[in-house]
Amino acid sequence: MRQRVVRVSLVAGVIVLALLLLLATCGGSGDSKDDKGDGPPKKPVRNSAAPATQLTVPPSYDTQHGWEIIGASPEYAVATAAGSLAYLQRVDEVQFRLRTLDPATGKRGWDGAPWRPLFSPDRFPRLLSVAKGGQEYFVTWSYGKLTADVLTHADSIVSLDVYRVSDGSWRRVEVPWTDAPTVTATGPGILITDSKATSAVVDPATGDVVKAPPGTLGYPKGCTECRRLTEVRGVTDKGLLVSGAREFWVRGGWFSRKVAPKDTEPTSGVPTSTAPGYVLAKWQRKKGAKDAATHEVWALHDATTGKTVAQVRCRKPAIAPGTDPRLVASPNGRYLIAGRLAFAVETKTAYCFEESDGTKPLTLTTVTDQGTAYGATGARSAADALTGGGSPVTVDLTAGTPKPLAPNVRLPSGETTGVGLFRWTDTNDTLHLIGYAQRG
Template sequence: MAALVLCVLAGCSDASGGKADPTTGATHKAAAPVRLPVPDGFDTEAGWSTSASPEATDTEPGSSGFPLVAVAPQSALVIQAAADGSRVRAFSLTSGKTVWTFTPKPLTSARTGVFVQEGKAGETVVLARLGKTSGSGLTTSRPTTTIDVISADSDSKATAEHHLDLAAPDDTASSFTATDSGFLVGPTTDGVHEKAIAIDAATGAQRTVQTKPVKVSGCGSGPCTVQASPAFATAEGVVSVFQQQDGCDQWTESAAPCTYGFQVGDAWTSTSVAPSGMHVGIPLAVTGQYLVAAWHTSDTQTDPPALSDTDKTTLVVHDLATGKIKAKVNCTSADALTLQPGSAQSSTRLSPNGDFLISGQAGFDLATGRGHCFTSTASTKGIDLTTVADDGTAYGIVHAVDQTEGTSLYGRLPIAQDGTDTPERDSARVSVRTGTAKALPAAAEVPLYAAADGHGVFRTRNVVAVYPAS
């Protein structure tokens, strides 16, 4: 059974009714490691896990659609949140010992996500919960979104440096949109917010961002005014997406094509850095100092942009601060995967040394500026990448096409649906340097994080296991 790796960008919002708390009752001494079936190169006789058996805590009926495990690489911590948001525990990446625990104010019917963000002051852990306050006495229960920001280097009994309680009306289905340097809270439709609250984890400050008119260049044959909607937040500001509605008519021969693009804060606009001949840009994810975008030549404005086998998609790594192109590759896919703002956030990672970047089904060697596609063809299956090591070795889950939203969106890693177990997945190991791929033995787990010292972080069901390099 392949590792359960959850969406970092919200949009898959299955309700969770789980009562199990895999962190409850854990001691300061890590459990003897469960021996998961993992790729060669990891020592399952050593390391640690949160349980001695993957069956022992397999009682939770499904994920909330948000990540319950995150890694703080600078602090060398593995963070695990209970599904109901009742506790967060930080483990030493190398030893498995409990470094700190955090117990937030209680919420009922909570859907929980835990995220790690990097800033000038270091790493912070963000516990985000959608739920209801517990009514008592004359106080009625109400829906709320709570955000707790905890320093990664907290003492054993951690406290929140910032606590936000964002009341929401009953008819508002809020969601979280998180990158490693930004956080938005608000309803989402097709990867964008009409209105959201941007939260600065470093200060706890919040501000409202919403759809607004902006003037951009490169709309077909000239500038135009478009409506730009927030998609996700970054260290360079909120990334907003837009689609040109006026001043173009591609149905007429030699007419100017319509533009679909994005703006990064006040720093740059996609139309000013678009690859030659490209008029459709979709921001897929952010990691570190890079933004990954998908580019097409034109937009029919009838169907969502897709990675298909008929037209090539150019996947580009941009410098987040300037928009400069750092690497790119042309890909096709036999699976016709929808390209949506933020859809590849959960599968976008840098190697610890920063030399390699993976995103969705593509990997990039940033030193050479070249990329490789691990997408499907008529005879091969696509690979959704989960992590990449310092030598360019990456791991992934073989893409399984079904009727769920998660498998139709490009870059969205599989999650457990409410009331189901983690589906069995085939897995693979690839080389981002050469573009070669090799299937792993049946039922092999793949790491969700590969540390610089060789440790691999694995998760299956409610069990987190960390093995050193063998």
């Protein structure tokens, strides 16, 4: 079922004002005077050769060249092909604005018009990026109750503002939604789910919404476990990625039983996370294998075909499926990491970084285009590693060799082409987002 849900209660004068604001704020260099009166901070990006904040970072980053944003949202989004980074900043006590910059230079890009999300004013809206049909989009979303003047029967909605990265043009999409949503964008659409079997996909190019009730998920024949604990996991080029208690499938596409990795039980697959073009899944070793009681197989699958790109053995029960481990790709997509796992797509190589008895695992956080991954040993999670937990390390994925870093090194929270992204909170509890250039 396709639908558009649009607010129609705006009077003509408000519409004109909104259009003027949008024209005034989109497509500018970021140094225009439209910031006047929008509230602090007035100059969030430092474009000097050396950012004011000098962190202790891995030696491959040059702290004398980069940029800095002060007081931005905890989340940011990157459009790799367009070379743009987006973040949110407060305009006043209840309004926010999406802003962009070129991560290679720190130069401001276009700014979105101020708006008031459905979230409580003390919380930042959520921020994602998504690509479809050669276009990239930034997406902000919030969830909450509607006011009485909105002409809809829904008690609450997911409100999404979708911005085209190339020029800042914008559309709002509002989807009636009963329960607290999970919103993701690792495929060619924006997926809204209830973390179970109910979902809707928003087309970022048109704003069209396609709902998928549980009865439309195309359960594979003969898969009794597919109807237990059913969950919509992602969007692929071929359709929705869905899982059951065991086994998973793409509606109208492939079925995990048909693409099971070598030396695994075909009916044991459980997906854990996705990245653009890929699905990470856990599999049981074949019955009778000498290590079936102690090891599992983790495989990276092509999201379009389901075929195994690379696979590796890890000890049980080191990683539990769910939202962890989260699959993270390098900007060029050639390398992917997830917890203690790492994959090199071109060489079809996979690693599980742990001792032979399963101890001292690494938790990887970021990977570069050159195949350099960063993480920590002894960290409870990626979030723990990024806040100083464990002992920092770097790994060359072309060779698979971890090396320790200095104990006080701060790990990058993300990577764009040629720039590492670092988050730091100062003594005033103000968040800083800093970009340091890669050396060489």
